[in-house]
Amino acid sequence: MDIPIDPKTLRHTLGRYATGVTIVTCRDAHGEPVGLTCNSFGSLSLDPPLVLWSLRSASPSMPAFLAAGHFAVNVLADAQVELSRRFASPVADKFAEGQWADGAGGAPVLAGCAAVIECARFDARPVGDHWLFVGRVLSLQEAPLAPLVFQAGHYHLLGEII
Numbered sequence: 001m002d003i004p005i006d007p008k009t010l011r012h013t014l015g016r017y018a019t020g021v022t023i024v025t026c027r028d029a030h031g032e033p034v035g036l037t038c039n040s041f042g043s044l045s046l047d048p049p050l051v052l053w054s055l056r057s058a059s060p061s062m063p064a065f066l067a068a069g070h071f072a073v074n075v076l077a078d079a080q081v082e083l084s085r086r087f088a089s090p091v092a093d094k095f096a097e098g099q100w101a102d103g104a105g106g107a108p109v110l111a112g113c114a115a116v117i118e119c120a121r122f123d124a125r126p127v128g129d130h131w132l133f134v135g136r137v138l139s140l141q142e143a144p145l146a147p148l149v150f151q152a153g154h155y156h157l158l159g160e161i162i
């Protein structure tokens, strides 16, 4: 039997789980850059190398990601919190801030990140009220920078190693 789960309670409880913060990007069918702040990113498989993330079905970014053969996952450093806020809002020209270059398939890659994972789309399917995107990793970059952390609706600096 299904137990009714209140969406607000679900969001609140799942928000206790601390995550990193990414900006996932692609190029739309007209060649325009598209991206959004995303913390549903995760590792999926080592062989083949696969990662996943999910996008709200009603997102204005959806047509672009459905059309794009590639996406880039930019794992934000803690100094990039303003970019995280920018890419989580419906601002007109999100890419006017930050230093961006073209990655695989034209997906925008951000300078100064803790890591960048460039992917070819491996799978995309609707699951619940989101689409699940799976990417095959094409290239990896990393830098010894502290990552931005998100938990319980707030941004955090990474704590001490224990």
Ligand SMILES: Cc1cc2nc3c(=O)[nH]c(=O)nc-3n(C[C@H](O)[C@H](O)[C@H](O)COP(=O)(O)O)c2cc1C
Binding pocket: 021, 035, 036, 037, 038, 039, 040, 041, 053, 054, 055, 056, 059, 060, 061, 062, 084, 087, 088, 089, 090, 150
């Ligand atoms: C920390 C954080 C994580 C987020 N993670 C996701 C996510 O995984 N998937 C998603 O669809 N939206 C996520 N969002 C919301 C989007 O960033 C936000 O709705 C954004 O405006 C979507 O861009 P768009 O309106 O251009 O589609 C997140 C927002 C924040 C602040």
